[in-house]
Amino acid sequence: STNTVKKIACIGAGYVGGPSMAVIALQCPNIEVVVLDINEERIKAWNSDKLPIYEPGLEEVVFAARGRNLFFSTDTTKHLGEADVIFVSVNTPTKMSGIGAGRAADLTYWEGAARMIAAVSKSSKIVVEKSTVPVKTAEAIAKVLTRNCVDPNVKFEILSNPEFLAEGTAISDLTKPDRVLIGGQETPTGRAALEKLKWVYAHWVPDNRILMTNLWSAELAKLTANAMLAQRISSVNAISALCEATGADVSQVSYAIGMDSRIGPKFLQASVGFGGSCFQKDILNLCYVCESVGLKEVSDYWYTVVAMNDYQKQRFVERVISGMFNTVAGKRIAIFGFAFKKDTGDTRETPAIDVCRGLLADGAKCAVYDPQVAPIQMFRDLSAPKYAWDRPHGWTKSENHIMESVQAVSDPYSCAAGSHAICVLTEWDEFKGLDYAKMYDSMVKPAFVFDGRNILDHDALRKIGFVVYALGKPL
Ligand code: NAD
Ligand code: UGA
Numbered sequence: 001s002t003n004t005v006k007k008i009a010c011i012g013a014g015y016v017g018g019p020s021m022a023v024i025a026l027q028c029p030n031i032e033v034v035v036l037d038i039n040e041e042r043i044k045a046w047n048s049d050k051l052p053i054y055e056p057g058l059e060e061v062v063f064a065a066r067g068r069n070l071f072f073s074t075d076t077t078k079h080l081g082e083a084d085v086i087f088v089s090v091n092t093p094t095k096m097s098g099i100g101a102g103r104a105a106d107l108t109y110w111e112g113a114a115r116m117i118a119a120v121s122k123s124s125k126i127v128v129e130k131s132t133v134p135v136k137t138a139e140a141i142a143k144v145l146t147r148n149c150v151d152p153n154v155k156f157e158i159l160s161n162p163e164f165l166a167e168g169t170a171i172s173d174l175t176k177p178d179r180v181l182i183g184g185q186e187t188p189t190g191r192a193a194l195e196k197l198k199w200v201y202a203h204w205v206p207d208n209r210i211l212m213t214n215l216w217s218a219e220l221a222k223l224t225a226n227a228m229l230a231q232r233i234s235s236v237n238a239i240s241a242l243c244e245a246t247g248a249d250v251s252q253v254s255y256a257i258g259m260d261s262r263i264g265p266k267f268l269q270a271s272v273g274f275g276g277s278c279f280q281k282d283i284l285n286l287c288y289v290c291e292s293v294g295l296k297e298v299s300d301y302w303y304t305v306v307a308m309n310d311y312q313k314q315r316f317v318e319r320v321i322s323g324m325f326n327t328v329a330g331k332r333i334a335i336f337g338f339a340f341k342k343d344t345g346d347t348r349e350t351p352a353i354d355v356c357r358g359l360l361a362d363g364a365k366c367a368v369y370d371p372q373v374a375p376i377q378m379f380r381d382l383s384a385p386k387y388a389w390d391r392p393h394g395w396t397k398s399e400n401h402i403m404e405s406v407q408a409v410s411d412p413y414s415c416a417a418g419s420h421a422i423c424v425l426t427e428w429d430e431f432k433g434l435d436y437a438k439m440y441d442s443m444v445k446p447a448f449v450f451d452g453r454n455i456l457d458h459d460a461l462r463k464i465g466f467v468v469y470a471l472g473k474p475l
Contacts, residue, residue, distance in 0.1 A: 003199035005031055009083035011113045013037035013046055013072060015053055015170070015277075016130060016163050017089035022061045023174040025070035027204040034071045034079040046072035054345045054372050057171035068407070073380065081120045085197065088113045089130035094281045102212040105134050105281070114141050117156075118148035126153040126193045130163055132282055133323030134289050135220040157193035159184045160215050162222030167276065168343030181209045183218025223286045227302055230279040232267045234308035240270040240472030241315060250472025251454060270472045272355060272425055272452030273313040275340030277348035280306055313351050316471075317358030320450050323469055324421060332444075336372040336412060337426020337453075338378055340368035347374035352425040353381050355452070359423075360405050367407045369415035371428060375408030382406060414440060421448035427455045440464045 010021045013035045025033040045052035051062060062070070073079060080086060090109040095101050112132060117127060127145065129138060138158045145156040146179055160183035165173040182202045184194040194212050201210055213221070240250040250270045258265030269343050274280075283306050290299035321328050340350035347353070356366050360382075368378055383402045409415040412431070416422055418437040424431060432455055449461050451470040456469045469475065 003196050004199055005085050005196055006064075007032045007079075007083045008034070008081045008085045008087065008200070010035045010087040010130070011037075011076070011080075011116070011205055012089040012131070013039070013042050013052075013112055014089065014091065015055075015167060016165065018046060018051075018053060018114055019058055019061075019170040020089070020130065020163055020174055021087070021166065022058065022065060022070060023171065024200065025065040025068075026085070027405070028063050028200060029065075029069055032069050032071070033065075034083070034166055036073055036076050036079055038074065038076075040074055043072050043074050045412045054343075055170045056168070056343055059242065061171060069111060072118050076116055077120045080117055081122060083125065084123070085126045085128060085129045085200070086110065086117055087128045088160075091277075092131045092281075093277075094284055094428055100288055103284040103291075105132075105285040105288075107133070107137065109142070110141065110153070111144055114144040114223055115148055118145050120332050121149055121156075122151060124153075124157075126157050126159060126196060128319070129158065129219070131158045132162060132222050132226070132278065132285075133219060134224065134285055135216050137219060138215045152309075155189070157189055158215070159193055159197055160218035160222075161197060162218060164222075164225065167346055168341055175204070177205060177209060181213065181218050181221060182210065183213045183215040183221075186214055188406045190287075208411055223282050223289075226279055226282040227286050227305065229267055230283055230309070231302075232303045233269075233271065233295075234275045234305045234312075236268050236270050236364075237273070237312040237471075238308055240312075242475075243472040247474050248472075249474060270454060271312075271351070271427075272316045272471070273309045273351035275348070275350040275352075276400070277346070280309070280349055306409070309440075313354040314358065316351075316450070316452055317362075319469060320359065320421065320448075321362055323448060323450065323467070328359055328420075330365065331420040332365045332367055332418055333359055334409075334412075334415045334422045335366050335368040335431075336370075336415070336422055336424045336429055336431055338368050338373045338381075339426050339428075342426055342428045345370075345377075347373055347381050350381070351452070355423065355425055356382055356406070361404070365405050365407070367409050367415045367419060369412050370426065371430060379403065379406065396413050413442070417442040418444065419447075420444045421450060423452060424455060425452050427453040431455060432457075436461055436466070437464050440466060 008031055009019045017035055021033050021035045042052050082083040089115050092105045095104045142158055162181055182194055182197050184190040189415040198210050236254055243250045257263050258268050283302055287299040287303050338352045339345055339347055359366060412434055446467050449466045449468045454470050458470050461468050
């Protein structure tokens with residue numbers, strides 16, 4: 001058929017590029033899929049037995065397809081030159097300096113990728129935006145591509161195909177997606193490109209789950225989906241504060257409202273705050289786009305979702321400190337979980353960073369246990385300068401102070417031993433099955449539990465003797 005795609009290349013071998021291309025390769029054995037990165041270490045890891053990211057089910061998929069039709073490489077010139085479809089899944093972080101710092105998306109990596117494509121293309125290409133980008137990015141990318149390509153016969157068709165996977169469930173999200181969204185230009189060549197990419201997904205995704213829209217709708221739908229998801233969490237977290245003040249129980253409130261089919265039960269779990277590389281950055285990006293087109297009220301509206309999240313993290317720190325007689329100075333506090341959610345080792349924007357910083361700023365000593373996060377990563381996160389702009393962080397201590405006041409511990413029992421309190425910051429399943437009576441015996445009394453995820457059995461803990469604080473629950 002005219003739709004046949006023979007070779008796919010992907011720029012960016014990260015959390016999105018790696019798993020999404022591995023699933024395409026597994027499902028489409030006749031397409032050669034090459035994942036490229038400028039980071040040699042990362043490519044080396046993708047080619048080894050120890051993959052660079054932890055994701056349930058990822059190894060099985062990669063090991064089945066790697067070497068057959070899935071390859072990881074740094075040879076961008078060769079593979080971009082040969083590919084007929086090029087996915088771009090480079091990082092698009094928040095801009096750290098200059099105009100729009102702290103809000104706008106930094107498209108440096110994206111532009112670099114586009115220039116690379118233009119420089120090596122000797123045949124026409126479909127370029128697919130997989131990264132999350134501000135609406136209208138395709139227009140800018142098209143200019144970079146066409147004005148830098150030396151061969152006038154080479155044509156570029158740009159599609160937007162945002163990724164909706166969540167970390168920790170990436171493989172099942174990719175294998176059974178709620179929908180695959182593809183946006184393209186409403187021209188004959190645009191429609192032909194849409195059909196080609198649709199053909200790739202149709203290998204395993206049912207027809208009625210492949211959605212085709214115009215370019216700008218696809219770009220904006222991605223930002224909107226993340227903003228709406230984060231909004232649910234900030235809404236329920238706001239209510240958790242009210243629950244604590246009134247004696248309502250946030251789990252009961254969530255359950256009751258979730259039974260309304262118009263609201264639905266998912267994503268209503270109160271927490272110490274949402275983290276991850278995307279929610280905050282994408283909302284800030286959305287706010288910036290709104291401001292750029294003169295929609296200040298719309299921008300202000302969405303910004304409150306981020307502000308509420310900062311409040312929730314701060315509120316948790318204050319609750320720990322006030323609960324422990326207004327001082328944590330010199331006290332050892334066991335931090336259970338550092339990743340931004342369970343089943344991932346990713347710590348980008350994890351609420352644990354802000355909570356630990358808040359406790360450290362008050363003089364606490366933090367002992368941190370996480371089953372997937374390497375100690376070096378914890379120290380890196382805690383000592384990195386937070387923001388170059390004006391959002392509150394309350395952090396002025398030196399890197400030395402971090403090294404002295406933070407201890408990474410390799411098992412939960414030695415983490416708790418000698419501590420005054422346990423703070424649960426990630427909802428790892430293994431935290432539910434631990435022997436808390438044993439821990440209690442090894443802790444300083446009164447021993448506290450601050451459950452920032454509401455995953456533990458609070459009544460059982462109180463029976464053991466713990467003083468328990470749980471989010472949005474009566475004390
Ligand atoms: P990541 O940082 O894990 O991976 C990006 C990779 O791109 C890095 O390995 C980097 O070295 C590489 N890179 C940057 N510039 C390059 C270039 N010019 N040539 C080759 N490689 C280059 O990021 P990620 O988490 O995979 O996110 C990628 C994009 O996908 C972001 O826009 C993000 O918003 C979006 N997204 C992420 C998730 C998620 O769960 N992490 C989900 C959906 C969408
Ligand atoms: C999120 C979206 O769910 C994905 O659809 C999207 O593709 C992705 O962002 C992205 O664009 O990067 P992810 O950040 O990996 O995925 O994980 P989520 O499951 O959404 O969790 C985000 C944060 O919200 C976590 O810190 C989690 O603990 C928190 N959360 C989630 C809550 O506090 N309460 C909930 O009810 C749900």
